[in-house]
Amino acid sequence: MTTNKKIIDGGHGSAFTLKQGDKIQITNIEGSQVVDLWAFSLTANDEYLSNEHTRSCLEKLIPSIGDCLYSNRRREIIKLVGDTSAGIHDLLLSACDIQRYELLGHVGYHRNCADNLREALAEKGVIIADVPSPFNLFENVQINENGGLSIQPPLVKAGESVTIAACMDIILVLSSCPMDIALTNGPDLRSKPVSVEIL
Numbered sequence: 001m002t003t004n005k006k007i008i009d010g011g012h013g014s015a016f017t018l019k020q021g022d023k024i025q026i027t028n029i030e031g032s033q034v035v036d037l038w039a040f041s042l043t044a045n046d047e048y049l050s051n052e053h054t055r056s057c058l059e060k061l062i063p064s065i066g067d068c069l070y071s072n073r074r075r076e077i078i079k080l081v082g083d084t085s086a087g088i089h090d091l092l093l094s095a096c097d098i099q100r101y102e103l104l105g106h107v108g109y110h111r112n113c114a115d116n117l118r119e120a121l122a123e124k125g126v127i128i129a130d131v132p133s134p135f136n137l138f139e140n141v142q143i144n145e146n147g148g149l150s151i152q153p154p155l156v157k158a159g160e161s162v163t164i165a166a167c168m169d170i171i172l173v174l175s176s177c178p179m180d181i182a183l184t185n186g187p188d189l190r191s192k193p194v195s196v197e198i199l
Helices: 051-058 098-103 113-123
Strands: 004-008 013-018 023-028 035-041 068-070 076-083 135-137 140-143 149-152 161-166 170-176 194-198
Touching (some): 004 013, 004 170, 013 113, 035 076, 035 113, 076 170, 170 194
Antiparallel strands (some): 023 161, 035 170
């Protein structure tokens, strides 16, 4: 039974408190939108979802349905329990930040996933010194034969979703990525809203 539903505006973020066993569904409303995801232990903010530990524990680059993602203490922190998209997600790239937009030639402030994380956690009374790399839902990062990385438009379509289960009590943060310069959110170069339901 759905107990909570929220729309996250394009370019913005939000935090959710989940108990062990709770599930949350993240749905692309229009399609072609990347969502940065972080998870922090509710009892110890210095324990968080770690991409490098997840890659090491899973021995692969993209989690599949049934896979757990791991914390920096090598404990299961979330589990991918549903995915109606093409299953293309990213565990390699960092969150966009103000410096990323400056490097891309943007002048002045630009909303970014790193600040969305800080803002969302601050609303929960949590302050962090460093921004961990997020699990980039729906992001299509291709690795070429020379080992180079290429960001391609997401393959996720309108109405497709990912469902995550909490493996411990956590604060889960989601950011509808603000990127409007690179192809991260598709060739329309537009950040779009996503729908979130706690099941």
